[in-house]
Amino acid sequence: MRLTQLHNRNYTEFNDNYQLVLPLSLEGLIPKDDSVRLLSHILEGLNYTKLYKAYSSTGRKPAVEPKIMFKIMTYAYSQNIYSSRKIEKACHRDINFRWLLAGVSAPDHVTISRFRRHYLSDDVIEDLFYQLVMTLFEEGEVLFENAFIDGTKIEANANKYTFVWKKVVLKNEGKMLGKAEKLITEINLTEIKDFSIAKETALQDIKAVLTWLQLQKEMRGIEFVHGIGKKKSAIQKWMEQLEEFKERKNSYDISKERMKTRNSYSKTDPEATFMHMKEDHMRNSQLKPGYNVQIAVESEYVTGVGIFQDRTDVATLIPMLDHMKEKSGHKYTNIIADSGYESEENYLYLEKEKINPYIKPQSYERWKKKSFKNDISRHENMTYIEEGDAYVCANNRILWPVGTHHKRSASGYRARLTVYECEDCSVCSCKCQCTKAQGNRRMNLSKTFIAKRKKSYENITSKKGIHLRINRSIQVEGAFGVLKNDYQFHRFLTRGKDNVKTEFILLCLGYNINKLHGKIQKERLGQPLHPIKEAV
Secondary structure (H helix, E strand, C coil), X not given: CCHHHHHCCCHHHHCCCCCCCCCCCCHHHCCCCCHHHHHHHHHHCCCCHHHXXXXXXXXXXXXXXXXXXXXXXXXXXXXXXXXXXXXXXXXHHCHHHHHHHCCCCCCCHHHHHHHHHHHCCHHHHHHHHHHHXXXXXXXXXXXXXXXXXXXXXXXXXXXXXXXXEHHHHHHHHHHHHXXXXXXXXXXXXXXXXXXXXXXXXXXXXXXXXXXXXXHHHHHHCCCCCCCCCCCCCHHHHHHHHHHHHHHHHHHHHHHHHHCCCCCEEECCCCCCEEEECCCCCCCCCCEEEEEEEEEEEECCEEEEEEEECCCCXXXXXHHHHHXXXXXXXXXXXXXXXXXXXXXXHHHHHHHHCCCEEEECCCCHHHHCCHHHHCCCCCHHHCXXXXXXXXXECCCCCEEEEEEEEEEECCCCCXXXXXXXXXXXXXXXXXXHHHCCCCCCCEEEECHHHHHHHHHHHHHHHCHHHHHHHHHHHHHHHHHHHHHHHHCCCCECCCCXXXXXXXXXXXXXXXXXXXXXXXXXXXXXCCCCCCCCCCCC
């Protein structure tokens, strides 16, 4: 071969003598029990009206039909392939992807990325996801009976060091307003004016002063100067400082708007919140930008997905269940969750919706300890007198209700607390073990919360409750174990809450189809719960 032939980019011109290999069709190369066949069959039966509406009715036809693109994306996520460039490569080289393409040319990474970001919008991908859930329901795999709820933190595609903290913003804003007030006082003394600035209307007040200064500049014919050796007039100095204050105030307002329900965000992904992650390779408890991902699992399938900016789980339960009911048209009979979801507001919501709570109390593990049972300061270790609504302490002193007050949660819920005070602790020999207060012992308790917690405790300690709790650790925690470890999904590729949700729902779609495939092959269909293994 001459060297000049190697300069040809079309390698088929080398005329190497290769024989034609049969079969020409890919159909014979795909095993009969391959999950790609199941995926194609299930996704073929979905309604793609919303997806096709996302495309413009005018203009050129998409390079790859949207339904085929959706199959490609779902199968890629089911095979741990997330990068658009790696999906493009798989479409060229993998026979399963070629089979899904059905003779269509493989899309490039730009087309794949655009499809994921723009056409699989929040509403479109959720519609397709809940259609799959309803398909599983029609097949008897999902019953809408037991929802196992859990959450995890997944790192955002954002710089770890471009953080903005709410406390810092408020502190800097206060300093800036102090400087602005001082400057306006100077303007008032010099120009004999009565301008003022208030925290609530600071931006409007600064703009009013700037408008007056601009008018004075034009009336007095003042020319603004710049550069070394040029002396600025007082009006120019004032205007430049106020313009800086205005820009800073705008920036602070934007930051505060973003942090209405949280305390931080990342500049490279403003919708991500700084959180503690389980993956802490530096072992220094470093906060990283991420999202709180919530899922509901039933019969080992993911039946609900929620992306939240909250660092804790307690405020995610109600919006998660409301959204699932809206999208699927069904509500669950039982909710099984860990202690991170326990709150009076959540208990009352479940009672209102006629859903049985199987939520582990936050102090459940401590209740088992001997140190807790010997702690005489705990109201759980006191005797409650229902008739007089009072508690009897370890020294037989009575704590009577003396008043009430309300406590507001971060979500805005107001819990009513009853204040109990001991009749006399002055000469009590147990006071040092019971309270550090100078006066009598006081307790602030919510009677509603205590009653609802008691009901949930009875549920989780029943035979059915124990069965459900065991299944929770297998099903929902097992699902996160597969998604994060087996699927190696530790960090989002896209930015923004909606794009992140699209990405995670694609992952759950692939997970559900793989789970259905595994159940079919192992003949485990129709088994929503794992049985309890009897002790030998």
